[in-house]
Amino acid sequence: xxxxxxxxxxxxxxxxxxxxxxxxxxxxxxxxxxxxxxxxxxxxxxxxxxxxxxxxxxxxxxxxxxxxxxxxxxxxxxxxxxxxxxxxxxxxxxxxxxxxxxxxxxxxxxxxxxxxxxxxxxxxxxxxxxxxxxxxxxxxxxxxxxxxxxxxxxxxxxxxxxxxxxxxxxxxxxxxxxxxxxxxxxxxxxxxxxx
Amino acid sequence: xxxxxxxxxxxxxxxxxxxxxxxxxxxxxxxxxxxxxxxxxxxxxxxxxxxxxxxxxxxxxxxxxxxxxxxxxxxxxxxxxxxxxxxxxxxxxxxxxxxxxxxxxxxxxxxxxxxxxxxxxxxxxxxxxxxxxxxxxxxxxxxxxxxxxxxxxxxxxxxxxxxxxxxxxxxxxxxxxxxxxxxxxxxxxxxxxxxxxxxxxxxxxxxxxxxxxxxxxxxxxxxxxxxxxxxxxxxxxxxxxxxxxxxxxxxxxxxxxxxx
Numbered sequence: 001x002x003x004x005x006x007x008x009x010x011x012x013x014x015x016x017x018x019x020x021x022x023x024x025x026x027x028x029x030x031x032x033x034x035x036x037x038x039x040x041x042x043x044x045x046x047x048x049x050x051x052x053x054x055x056x057x058x059x060x061x062x063x064x065x066x067x068x069x070x071x072x073x074x075x076x077x078x079x080x081x082x083x084x085x086x087x088x089x090x091x092x093x094x095x096x097x098x099x100x101x102x103x104x105x106x107x108x109x110x111x112x113x114x115x116x117x118x119x120x121x122x123x124x125x126x127x128x129x130x131x132x133x134x135x136x137x138x139x140x141x142x143x144x145x146x147x148x149x150x151x152x153x154x155x156x157x158x159x160x161x162x163x164x165x166x167x168x169x170x171x172x173x174x175x176x177x178x179x180x181x182x183x184x185x186x187x188x189x190x191x192x193x194x195x
Numbered sequence: 196x197x198x199x200x201x202x203x204x205x206x207x208x209x210x211x212x213x214x215x216x217x218x219x220x221x222x223x224x225x226x227x228x229x230x231x232x233x234x235x236x237x238x239x240x241x242x243x244x245x246x247x248x249x250x251x252x253x254x255x256x257x258x259x260x261x262x263x264x265x266x267x268x269x270x271x272x273x274x275x276x277x278x279x280x281x282x283x284x285x286x287x288x289x290x291x292x293x294x295x296x297x298x299x300x301x302x303x304x305x306x307x308x309x310x311x312x313x314x315x316x317x318x319x320x321x322x323x324x325x326x327x328x329x330x331x332x333x334x335x336x337x338x339x340x341x342x343x344x345x346x347x348x349x350x351x352x353x354x355x356x357x358x359x360x361x362x363x364x365x366x367x368x369x370x371x372x373x374x375x376x377x378x379x380x381x382x383x384x385x386x387x388x389x390x391x392x393x394x395x396x397x398x399x400x401x402x403x404x405x406x407x408x409x410x411x412x413x414x415x416x417x418x419x420x421x422x423x424x425x426x427x428x429x430x431x432x433x434x435x436x437x438x439x440x441x442x443x444x445x446x447x448x449x450x451x452x453x454x455x
Contacts, residue, residue: 047320048368117452119200141322157200164429180275
């Protein structure tokens with residue numbers, strides 16, 4: 001069973017639907033015990049980084065503990081940004097700090113939010129992105145972005161390069177929305193379910 | 196790799212009345228317009244970058260958005276999906292999102308109560324709220340284009356450019372600009388008005404109204420500077436309509452998501 005962490009941020013139902021489409025059993029939950037018992041954890045999230053306050057208050061420990069126990073974790077959009085140290089969008093809200101760096105705003109010379117289909121440039125051998133073509137199109141919608149770091153498995157270009165996918169051991173994050181990225185997105189979710 | 200690989204978006208719109216897709220022109224009404232869920236999937240398979248479902252009679256006759264239609268349509272759709280028509284409150288929005296939509300469009304209710312935009316943005320994020328503007332200018336210049344509401348039945352006295360700027364200030368994530376002058380004519384988008392709105396706001400602008408052929412899309416992406424273009428009836432002609440359009444636009448040098 002995949003626990004989909006519900007902390008009041010964004011469209012959870014489409015993530016559930018897409019995971020079920022690739023054959024998984026998923027449960028939307030904000031119960032720490034359910035999260036602790038899950039085989040895998042998915043954490044969606046759209047909107048403002050300050051939504052992570054709710055997560056930090058009640059669920060942070062159980063999520064981090066599951067990660068420590070080696071359970072596959074997938075953060076989507078703000079859920080991926082949370083894996084970093086924090087975001088300029090809400091400086092007082094801490095991230096998990098699993099990946100180093102801060103999320104920042106797009107430069108002023110490009111429109112923000114970055115909304116639409118953009119290509120990902122693969123870097124390194126990603127387990128999550130296995131079978132996804134270099135240059136595949138995926139759907140983004142966000143105003144802040146994470147820096148390119150050593151664990152960046154895919155970049156996207158918009159006002160410079162940023163992290164589209166990060167990966168370290170059992171922790172995965174994607175800035176784009178796999179549940180809204182057609183066949184490429186479903187392939188990524190299928191990979192996550194098979195980890 | 197260029198510094199910006201974001202593509203222009205082709206959005207297929209389903210105008211829905213009583214759970215069925217209806218077509219905007221007399222000519223097309225000769226055929227059954229079809230089931231929203233089937234048509235949405237057909238368009239997505241053909242390459243539509245997004246699907247918009249508009250309940251076209253919701254505002255005028257006071258019905259709620261067809262949440263069930265949204266639910267059925269969302270079930271097998273794995274591209275961004277927007278629903279609109281008759282959204283009046285944050286609770287309406289929550290129902291539509293719960294049914295599987297990713298964004299909502301607000302129109303008349305946002306003009307009556309601009310704070311609605313902010314309330315939706317605060318709860319679901321700016322990316323979830325598109326302000327739809329129905330614009331009419333006749334022969335006059337773009338600065339005089341006026342906002343109409345209630346399904347294009349009621350003039351508001353508001354200038355389109357002012358309202359677009361105000362909507363952005365309230366937290367709108369995108370503007371869906373429909374030219375009432377061009378809607379249903381097949382004569383092409385109002386590129387001049389679209390470009391004026393694009394230059395007024397810094398959020399993405401979706402052009403709508405008047406699409407008749409591929410050149411019209413090329414024009415609205417270049418001269419009109421639109422980020423996305425929406426059309427309804429021209430995509431219902433055949434199953435490869437969106438795919439053919441995208442290939443034509445790619446040949447014209449417009450960045451498109453292809454293959455899908």
